[in-house]
Amino acid sequence: MFKDNDFLAFTLANPHGAAPAAFTTDTGIEVALWDTGILCLTPANPGNKDIVLSCGVHGNETAPIEIVRDLAKAVLDGSLPLAHRLLLLIGNPPAINAGKREIEENLNRLFSGAHSKGDGQNAERERAKALEAAVARFYHERPDAGRQEALRLHYDLHTAIRGSQHEKFVVYPFLHGKPRSKEQVMFLAECGVDTVLLSDDPTTTFSYFSTNEFAAHGFTVELGKVRPFGQNDMSRFKATADTLAKLVSQRELVLPAYDESRLNLYRISRVINKQSDSFAFTFGEDVENFTSYPKGHLLATDGAIEHRVELDAEAVIFPNAKVAVGQRACLLVARTQLD
Numbered sequence: 473m474f475k476d477n478d479f480l481a482f483t484l485a486n487p488h489g490a491a492p493a494a495f496t497t498d499t500g501i502e503v504a505l506w507d508t509g510i511l512c513l514t515p516a517n518p519g520n521k522d523i524v525l526s527c528g529v530h531g532n533e534t535a536p537i538e539i540v541r542d543l544a545k546a547v548l549d550g551s552l553p554l555a556h557r558l559l560l561l562i563g564n565p566p567a568i569n570a571g572k573r574e575i576e577e578n579l580n581r582l583f584s585g586a587h588s589k590g591d592g593q594n595a596e597r598e599r600a601k602a603l604e605a606a607v608a609r610f611y612h613e614r615p616d617a618g619r620q621e622a623l624r625l626h627y628d629l630h631t632a633i634r635g636s637q638h639e640k641f642v643v644y645p646f647l648h649g650k651p652r653s654k655e656q657v658m659f660l661a662e663c664g665v666d667t668v669l670l671s672d673d674p675t676t677t678f679s680y681f682s683t684n685e686f687a688a689h690g691f692t693v694e695l696g697k698v699r700p701f702g703q704n705d706m707s708r709f710k711a712t713a714d715t716l717a718k719l720v721s722q723r724e725l726v727l728p729a730y731d732e733s734r735l736n737l738y739r740i741s742r743v744i745n746k747q748s749d750s751f752a753f754t755f756g757e758d759v760e761n762f763t764s765y766p767k768g769h770l771l772a773t774d775g776a777i778e779h780r781v782e783l784d785a786e787a788v789i790f791p792n793a794k795v796a797v798g799q800r801a802c803l804l805v806a807r808t809q810l811d
């Protein structure tokens with residue numbers, strides 16, 4: 473069905489409404505295409521993990537799309553065994569074809585029902601609904617007998633526009649007081665993702681949706697800088713691709729013991745909102761995420777207001793002075809530990 477087992481090429485050639493289809497590979501894996509870019513893979517005797525890997529929620533973030541393409545190819549051609557149920561999602565195929573982050577609206581702000589708020593309807597809102605339904609179906613289709621002990625995982629893979637002092641980092645969604653998983657953090661460290669930002673608010677991202685509605689271990693994983701197809705140095709993604717391959721192919725994945733010295737853990741210390749049109753940062757537009765400043769340093773001015781570093785050190789992430797008045801201009805983060 474997929475020429476050269478290339479799920480990505482098939483998806484980009486059929487960016488809307490691909491007809492559902494199913495077949496079994498030579499190695500006995502049931503393959504079900506549920507919709508465009510939505511592929512469910514079930515081995516004959518699945519292990520205890522239900523794994524969702526998503527990519528291309530932002531269409532121009534190509535490296536994760538290539539990682540998922542290569543993983544799908546290896547499973548389909550039998551070179552990589554499959555030990556667990558696996559759902560592969562290529563988030564926004566029309567945006568990938570256009571080489572753009574989005575067509576009309578940021579898909580990663582449309583989950584947990586945000587797709588149905590307000591009057592607007594567009595392709596990204598429809599897609600958010602379809603992706604939510606696919607995740608729900610995938611987690612619910614596991615036979616009852618195994619559902620209780622199944623470990624639900626969702627890694628939503630991205631790359632970032634802005635450079636970062638920590639090349640690879642993960643946003644760990646707000647868990648409403650439930651404990652964070654040290655095992656998951658070590659898994660991510662094995663993927664080369666050694667920096668963790670602990671979110672402390674509900675949000676409308678894909679990974680928050682899976683953690684909040686299905687008690688999955690879900691993460692927004694930022695793997696480096698955005699580049700066009702063919703211009704990614706895939707050696708920079710090798711640890712991630714290799715560790716994801718181990719995850720899907722090994723019944724029991726042995727992880728190192730928790731070791732905080734391998735990690736950079738951050739919590740959100742403050743949100744700076746833009747209060748007037750005269751808002752301006754003191755640093756340039758190209759400042760890297762996680763750039764740290766000392767206590768007292770002037771970060772931004774907003775009319776008569778001065779925003780200065782209040783803790784011994786705070787780092788800036790996702791700064792954007794061009795947001796509308798009243799919106800978030802940046803987050804400040806500070807070092808923390810896991811309890």
Ligand SMILES: [Zn+2]
Binds near residue numbers: 530533631
């Ligand atoms: Zn992204």
